Amino acid sequence: MYLKTLHLQQFRNYQQQWVEFLAPKTILVGNNAQGKSNLLEAVELLATLRSHRITRDRDLVREGELISKISATLERQTGITDLSLILRRNGRRTVALNSENIRRQMDFLGILNAVQFSSLDLDLVRGGPDQRRTWLDTLLIQLEPVYAHILQQYNQVLRQRNALLKKIQSSDGHSEELTVWNEQLVSAGIRVIRRRSRAIALLAPVAANWHESISGSTEVLQVKYAPNVVTDNSLDDLQQAFVEKIANRAIAEQHQGTTLVGPHRDEVELTINQTPARAYGSQGQQRTLVLALKLAELKLIEEVVGESPLLLLDDVLAELDLHRQNQLLDAIQDRFQTLITTTHLGSFDAQWLKASQILHVQAGQ
Ligand code: ATP
Numbered sequence: 315m316y317l318k319t320l321h322l323q324q325f326r327n328y329q330q331q332w333v334e335f336l337a338p339k340t341i342l343v344g345n346n347a348q349g350k351s352n353l354l355e356a357v358e359l360l361a362t363l364r365s366h367r368i369t370r371d372r373d374l375v376r377e378g379e380l381i382s383k384i385s386a387t388l389e390r391q392t393g394i395t396d397l398s399l400i401l402r403r404n405g406r407r408t409v410a411l412n413s414e415n416i417r418r419q420m421d422f423l424g425i426l427n428a429v430q431f432s433s434l435d436l437d438l439v440r441g442g443p444d445q446r447r448t449w450l451d452t453l454l455i456q457l458e459p460v461y462a463h464i465l466q467q468y469n470q471v472l473r474q475r476n477a478l479l480k481k482i483q484s485s486d487g488h489s490e491e492l493t494v495w496n497e498q499l500v501s502a503g504i505r506v507i508r509r510r511s512r513a514i515a516l517l518a519p520v521a522a523n524w525h526e527s528i529s530g531s532t533e534v535l536q537v538k539y540a541p542n543v544v545t546d547n548s549l550d551d552l553q554q555a556f557v558e559k560i561a562n563r564a565i566a567e568q569h570q571g572t573t574l575v576g577p578h579r580d581e582v583e584l585t586i587n588q589t590p591a592r593a594y595g596s597q598g599q600q601r602t603l604v605l606a607l608k609l610a611e612l613k614l615i616e617e618v619v620g621e622s623p624l625l626l627l628d629d630v631l632a633e634l635d636l637h638r639q640n641q642l643l644d645a646i647q648d649r650f651q652t653l654i655t656t657t658h659l660g661s662f663d664a665q666w667l668k669a670s671q672i673l674h675v676q677a678g679q
């Protein structure tokens with residue numbers, strides 16, 4: 315797929331900016347705090363309706379404005395689509411395809427696909443399980459847009475069940491009322507677990523291959539889904555295991571006033587030579603791991619969706635050594651439209667520069 319144009323209105327530090335992408339590679343160059351990452355973030359929002367920066371919609375709208383709009387024209391094998399996302403300070407959003415408003419998120423997701431890779435992604439290795447869950451969920455949303463709906467349903471059940479547990483904790487509710495929420499937690503939770511497990515099963519071997527080729531085959535990367543509810547994977551087993559675990563933790567849950575069982579407590583384990591990557595890796599090794607994960611994401615989306623996603627590289631090239639840079643550039647070639655931010659062009663080789671559209675970003679222009 316190919317992003318032809320992008321139009322930002324009152325988004326972050328942009329007042330009004332129209333961009334036409336004239337080459338498969340675009341380099342956004344500029345000093346710090348000029349708007350390079352903001353532009354990538356706008357593309358990411360169109361792809362996932364999420365931003366990897368922890369942020370509220372009110373922060374996305376340009377200071378002093380109430381409303382912000384991101385629009386784009388995207389070319390896919392199936393034709394050309396106009397996408398737009400309106401963000402409001404009050405958090406209400408409107409999405410549209412070809413100028414027609416779309417009611418359900420899942421009908422908007424999956425039109426534009428993008429893989430974002432920034433220095434923040436090192437948190438995938440270093441951060442807590444929630445960061446890896448968010449990463450996996452964001453990938454799944456692109457692989458199967460219906461997952462956005464499934465996740466929303468699970469989170470809703472979880473919120474309501476937690477509210478009831480809080481009431482029970484303060485002797486304001488009855489534990490019999492839990493029965494109906496337990497059933498809903500299990501049925502919504504199973505749908506999440508199955509999809510996560512399937513995605514990791516597809517991703518793990520691809521990531522391991524990339525890791526092997528980048529690191530020179532001395533290190534073995536394992537990506538493993540470690541669900542909070544453990545089974546040997548058949549659906550009947552999963553249901554039974556889930557129900558049993560809820561029963562086992564019932565007293566603890568009512569005591570703590572929160573749900574202790576379910577996919578909101580899942581982990582994605584990353585190990586190198588069977589040692590947790592967080593403990594094992596040097597900074598460079600952790601970068602290699604994240605690079606392997608990102609390349610695997612690209613390939614997985616390409617295979618499942620049937621078109622090549624965009625690649626958004628935010629400040630990462632300069633952080634990779636020459637060997638890893640080349641691995642990345644070789645993998646991209648001309649297959650993936652790529653938007654790259656940098657503070658200086660010095661880290662790019664001449665060939666790469668010649669093939670790229672170069673945009674200078676300064677003060678939101
Ligand atoms: P760096 O090289 O440091 O990564 P960058 O060019 O990627 O810089 P961005 O993160 O894109 O920088 O832009 C940051 C700028 O955008 C900051 O000056 C910030 O104050 C401004 N900014 C962020 N949100 C808003 C907003 N809602 N309204 C106005 N300006 C904003």
Ligand code: MG
Pocket residue numbers: 350351352628629655
């Ligand atoms: Mg930046």
